[in-house]
Amino acid sequence: xxxxxxxxxxxxxxxxxxxxxxxxxxxxxxxxxxxxxxxxxxxxxxxxxxxxxxxxxxxxxxxxxxxxxxxxxxxxxxxxxxxxxxxxxxxxxxxxxxxxxxxxxxxxxxxxxxxxxxxxxxxxxxxxxxxxxxxxxxxxxxxxxxxxxxxxxxxxxxxxxxxxxxxxxxxxxxxxxxxxxxxxxxxxxxxxxxxxxxxxxxxxxxxxxxxxxxxxxxxxxxxxxxxxxxxxxxxxxxxxxxxxxxxxxxxxxxxxxxxxxxxxxxxxxxxxxxxxxxxxx
Numbered sequence: 530x531x532x533x534x535x536x537x538x539x540x541x542x543x544x545x546x547x548x549x550x551x552x553x554x555x556x557x558x559x560x561x562x563x564x565x566x567x568x569x570x571x572x573x574x575x576x577x578x579x580x581x582x583x584x585x586x587x588x589x590x591x592x593x594x595x596x597x598x599x600x601x602x603x604x605x606x607x608x609x610x611x612x613x614x615x616x617x618x619x620x621x622x623x624x625x626x627x628x629x630x631x632x633x634x635x636x637x638x639x640x641x642x643x644x645x646x647x648x649x650x651x652x653x654x655x656x657x658x659x660x661x662x663x664x665x666x667x668x669x670x671x672x673x674x675x676x677x678x679x680x681x682x683x684x685x686x687x688x689x690x691x692x693x694x695x696x697x698x699x700x701x702x703x704x705x706x707x708x709x710x711x712x713x714x715x716x717x718x719x720x721x722x723x724x725x726x727x728x729x730x731x732x733x734x735x736x737x738x739x740x741x742x743x744x745x746x747x748x749x750x751x752x753x754x755x756x757x758x759x760x761x762x763x764x765x766x767x768x769x770x771x772x773x774x775x776x777x778x779x780x781x782x783x784x785x786x787x788x789x790x791x792x793x794x795x796x797x798x799x800x801x802x803x804x805x806x807x808x809x810x
Contacts, residue, residue, distance in 0.1 A: 531574055536745055538806035539574065539611065540566045544776045545809060546607035548799045550623040551790035557624060557632060560786030561678060562604035564709050564771035567745040568676065569608040576752045578671060581613040584641040592671045593660055595645055597653020598678035598707070599633040600788070606630050609642040611807060618810045651684025653677060654704060658694050658764075661702040672759065675704040680712030683721050688733070694764040695734025703755045705767040707742065711784040727768055735766045742769035777802050 531539065543566050551557035577592040596605055603623065610617045615629070622628035629638035633648030645656050653675050661673040681687065694702065706726070714720050723729070730737045736758045740751035751767060758765045773787065774780030777799040780791075791799055 533746055536570055536574060538804065540570050540745065541776070541804040542807040543570060543604060543607045543611070545800060545803045545805060546610075546620055547603045548777070548791050548796055548803070549809065550603050550606070550620055552792065552796040553621075554624045555790050555792075557603055557790050558600040558788050559603065559790060560711070560773040560780060560784070560788075561598065561601040561707060561709065563777070563780065563786075564773045564775045565601055565676065565707050565742065566604055566775065567743055567748055568705065568707070568769060568771075569604050571745055571749050571752060572674065573608050573612045575749050576756075577674065581641065584614060586644055588644065588660075588671075589667070590669055590671055592674065593644065593657075593664075594674045594676075595653045595657045595660070596634060596647050596676055597657075598650060598676065598681055599647030599653075601678075602630070602632060602634050605634065605642075609640075610810075614642040615640065620810050650678070650681045651686040654687055654690040654694075657702055657704070658690055658699050661694075661699050662697070664701055665699075670701075672756065673702045675702070677704065677706045678712070679706055679708045679710065679717050679723060679726070680720070682706065682723050682726065691730070691733040691735065691764075698762045699764050700759055700762050703752070703759065703765045703767065705769050707771055708768050709771045709773045709782075711773050711782070711787060713784065713787045715784050730766045730768075734763060736761070736763040737766045737768065739768045740770070742771035743775050 547562045551559045579591045623630045624632050629640040634643045635646040657673050657675040741747045755765045780786045
């Protein structure tokens with residue numbers, strides 16, 4: 530396993546990938562991707578059990594991950610590539626015609642690591658719960674993980690799924706919400722306030738943990754603690770506080786970068802703040 534300093538270096542390279550990928554095509558969602566970089570690095574380098582060389586859609590006897598807020602695909606693609614699911618230089622094809630790296634992950638292109646198309650917000654939790662129930666029926670002791678955006682909590686299907694998981698004691702799922710307080714139109718509090726998000730999930734019957742998603746040590750510790758909470762009759766939710774655009778000063782904590790790619794000048798400034806650690810593709 531990589532050390533914490535090594536994981537931080539990987540995070541820097543992933544952020545370089547994100548700004549370069551989105552800038553190259555003047556399209557994509559860099560802000561949330563950069564905010565969730567530590568999460569993906571922690572998950573794929575420390576937490577989940579899987580074999581990139583044996584990827585299949587069934588995922589039997591291995592942990593399965595579903596990205597519900599599929600617009601932050603750049604960070605997922607970068608980490609999947611660096612973990613060996615597909616060649617790193619394929620990141621050059623992001624959002625291009627006939628690429629396997631579509632703006633929102635899809636399954637038609639058969640990209641290793643992706644098991645469901647996502648991007649229509651609110652659906653990922655339902656898919657994950659079905660997968661978690663299948664694992665329970667198959668007596669498969671591995672976990673199902675999901676990631677969601679806080680703006681996604683405005684989707685009604687999330688709360689239907691939340692009720693279902695608690696009612697059916699789906700206790701082999703660990704979901705995480707990226708709580709950065711921003712969405713495409715501004716602050717979540719201004720668009721549609723989420724109120725006390727922790728109280729909501731507790732009232733829906735979930736076991737709730739909280740962490741700093743940009744502190745990789747705290748994040749890893751919380752994810753490992755969440756694993757200890759499984760198998761006890763309740764689904765598990767992590768509320769992960771992050772900063773949109775983390776790592777580049779002019780991008781941090783501004784909703785503009787939810788879906789705006791950096792131009793050439795902005796890319797140059799961003800890369801100057803991010804250490805190249807694994808080599809640019």
